[in-house]
Amino acid sequence: MNEEHPISKLREKLAKLKGPLFWRSLDEAAETDEFKSFLKEEYPHGPALSDTPSDRREFLKLMGASLVMAGLAGCKPQDLEKIVPYVQAPEDVTPGKPIFFATAMPFNGASTGLLVESHLGRPTKVEGNPQHPDSLGATSLFHQASILGLYDPDRSKAIRNGDSLSTWQAFTADLADDLGKLKSAEGEGAYLLTEPVTSPSLAAQIQAFLKHYPKAVWYQHESVNRDNERAGIQRAAGQDASLIYDFTQADVIVSFDSDFMTDLPGSLRYAREFSLRRQVIAGTGLDKKAAALPMNRFYQIEPTPTTTGSKADHRLARKASEVSAFAAALAAELGVSVPGGLTAKLSEKDTVLVKSMAADLKAAASKSLILTGQSQPAAVHALVLAMNEKLGSLGKTVTLIDAIDVKPALASEDLKSLTADLEAGKVKLLAVLGVNPVYDAPADLQFSKKYLLAERRIHLGLYDDETSLLSHWHIPQTHFLEVFSDGRASDGTLSFSQPLI
Secondary structure, eight states: OOOOOHHHHEEEEHHHHHSSOOSSSHEEEHHHHHHHHHHHOTTSSSSOOOOOOOHHHHHHHHHHHHHHHHHGGGGGGOOOOOOSSSSOOOOOBBBBEEEEEEEEEETTTTEEEEEEETTTTTTEEEEEETSTTTEEEEEEEEHHHHHHHHTTTSOOOEEEETTTOOOHHHHHHHHHHHHHHHTTTTTTEEEEEEEEOOOOOOOHHHHHHHHHHHOEEEEEOOOOOOHHHEEEHHHHHSEEEEEEOOOOGSSSSESSSSOTTTTTTTTTHHHHHHTTTOSSSSSSSSSSTTTOOOEEEEEESSSOTTTTTTOEEEHHHHHHHHHHHHHHHHHHHHHHOOOOOOOOOOOOOHHHHHHHHHHHHHHGGGEEEEEEEESSSSHHHHHHHHHHHTTTTBTTTTEEEOOSSSOOOOOOHHHHHHHHHHHHOOOOOEEEESOOOHHOOOOGHHHHHTTOOOOOOEEESOOHHHHHHHEEEEEEOOOOGGSSSEOOOSSSSSSEEOOOO
């Protein structure tokens, strides 16, 4: 503190209550010569204005004058005008009144029917379609969040050639030149990599391309795939097929690490059907008009907590490596032969549980249902299908239908084959459509390095992702709410998509 500050001067200044009510120091409050000198040194190009009443009055004068002068141009009254939303209003569009459109969203290997709310030509909310078999009026959090992707500012917006923006005309001309070089070899060296396709119209376009270039190759990639299920069905049924379940007919359910209320295609329907059999009082719950159905009994064996497991009557938390042993022990108890690769060694306590499960399943017979999760090996999937057949459940609670995929294949094997072809120098032109293998391919394939071995690389995607950055051409992909398309529900029902924007 400055020793020259007389307390009496400060008291006198405070008593007058003029100037600011707060100060940063006693020097500022007393307005000493030292403080004024400090201000000039600290702000040489424009010393701070002191907060005296005269300075504030000067400021208000200047601001008032500037506002008056700015308002001179606005003295003329505006002509009366009417505001209308459209010169020619589109049919069925009323401001403030939403319109609902039926469409379908491809997700998790199947298309789910949706009703999308739209305001003035802009989709705003996603709900389930009550008339669609995979929705029945419900949606998952992924369906609800899908509309955010439509308005995502980070979506790819322009065609890119290397690091430069380009045009559609330049891309088609370059692609025609590349394909022209492969025409004499019937397309040998041309490769397509897509996600699993259930759309008949997209499949027809791909087949037309392969017909025009007979030696071109089509591979599929899905980072989180159902290869174990496909391989297990092929092993047990001898054909490519898809499984659909009917939980309304199941009195006893045994699940080996299957989160069927969340993970499976058709999980929304399965969750609803399961809930119909959990009504403590008949005629209550989701469907108040449903016939009186007895409550089912549900066993869940899983290594991690899941939504499905939380609904189980008997939830058994076991290691992932022990789930297959449970399945093998149950199969042996039901009289189904167990493959040599599976062991059925369980603790004494678990053996008692398996015997209890087997007794319930035998009592329910054809009204029983056994299923397993996608993380379990193909041998367990084949064993589960054999147990359902033994119990007489096939055709009742479990149904085999033709595979909904246009090209049923093991995605992991397809990507390995593509990687081998890249290493062998066979790939002249590679078009990656809707997937990002540089990011999510298995690490042991080192796909990010092998991808660069393709002479020409084209990527179609919603975002400028890892694959697009290593491609010669990147094409922005349209959102499912922007296109006409089609696909199949988990039970094979053909579903159509339409643009809302």
